[in-house]
Amino acid sequence: MTMTQGTGKDTQTGAEAGDSTVADSVTARLDSVRRAIAETESACGRGKKAITLIAVSKTHPAEAVEEALAAGQRVFGENRVQEAKGKFPALKERFPDLELHLIGPLQTNKVKDAVALFDVIQTLDRPKLAEALAEEMAKSGRRPRCLIEVNTGEEPQKAGIAPAEVEAFLADCRDRLGLPVTGLMCIPPVDEEPAMHFALLAEMARRLGLPEISMGMSGDYETAVRFGATHVRVGTAIFGARPYPAQ
Ligand SMILES: *Cc1c(COP(=O)(O)O)cnc(C)c1O
Numbered sequence: 239m240t241m242t243q244g245t246g247k248d249t250q251t252g253a254e255a256g257d258s259t260v261a262d263s264v265t266a267r268l269d270s271v272r273r274a275i276a277e278t279e280s281a282c283g284r285g286k287k288a289i290t291l292i293a294v295s296k297t298h299p300a301e302a303v304e305e306a307l308a309a310g311q312r313v314f315g316e317n318r319v320q321e322a323k324g325k326f327p328a329l330k331e332r333f334p335d336l337e338l339h340l341i342g343p344l345q346t347n348k349v350k351d352a353v354a355l356f357d358v359i360q361t362l363d364r365p366k367l368a369e370a371l372a373e374e375m376a377k378s379g380r381r382p383r384c385l386i387e388v389n390t391g392e393e394p395q396k397a398g399i400a401p402a403e404v405e406a407f408l409a410d411c412r413d414r415l416g417l418p419v420t421g422l423m424c425i426p427p428v429d430e431e432p433a434m435h436f437a438l439l440a441e442m443a444r445r446l447g448l449p450e451i452s453m454g455m456s457g458d459y460e461t462a463v464r465f466g467a468t469h470v471r472v473g474t475a476i477f478g479a480r481p482y483p484a485q
Pocket of ligand 1: 342454471472484
């Protein structure tokens with residue numbers, strides 16, 4: 239890990255280069271992920287700040303989120319409604335510009351809480367959920383942006399809309415249900431080269447005129463940036479290994 243020297247605003251006050259507790263901190267890891275994203279952006283000719291980094295804080299305590307907030311991070315991802323409800327309402331009060339993304343499966347009985355808490359729901363993955371979200375948005379007046387989860391690997395056990403069905407599903411969500419769908423997300427199969435899945439998702443989003451493309455995790459976010467991601471979801475590379483497996 240290389241620490242920034244000199245008077246740049248990235249320099250941590252009181253941080254000594256080579257101090258392992260500093261190098262291992264959320265602040266330092268966040269800094270190195272931001273730098274890797276910026277370098278990849280410029281290497282592939284994408285505009286500066288074309289990418290939104292979503293810090294995935296699932297399983298990590300509110301203190302870790304606070305450390306990231308102190309380092310200027312404002313966009314976070316959680317995969318469980320219940321866990322997010324325990325951590326984020328107080329933080330959102332203190333940081334009104336905090337943006338929270340749901341990146342895990344959403345059961346219809348959690349839709350009310352999800353609409354109340356999240357600013358973006360990335361896992362719109364079935365007609366029944368679309369109906370429930372539309373109903374709750376009408377009731378509550380809150381309209382979190384929605385991304386359609388696409389099962390790019392067409393894995394039978396995995397959530398998401400099959401690529402061939404995305405266009406019709408999008409039309410139904412928007413035209414009939416009036417959902418604010420702004421993008422697509424995918425989680426490529428673990429045992430496959432992610433690049434072709436990223437390329438497929440980006441191409442679909444372009445064709446459908448959807449501006450937000452959420453793809454790439456700790457192991458492959460630079461690849462995702464090269465293939466056109468607008469949002470990358472990074473957990474381990476920022477917060478370290480998870481203390482227990484996230485569902
Ligand atoms: C946990 C999770 C991530 C972050 O994974 P890391 O490998 O820890 O960066 C990204 N996306 C989704 C959908 C996740 O569940």
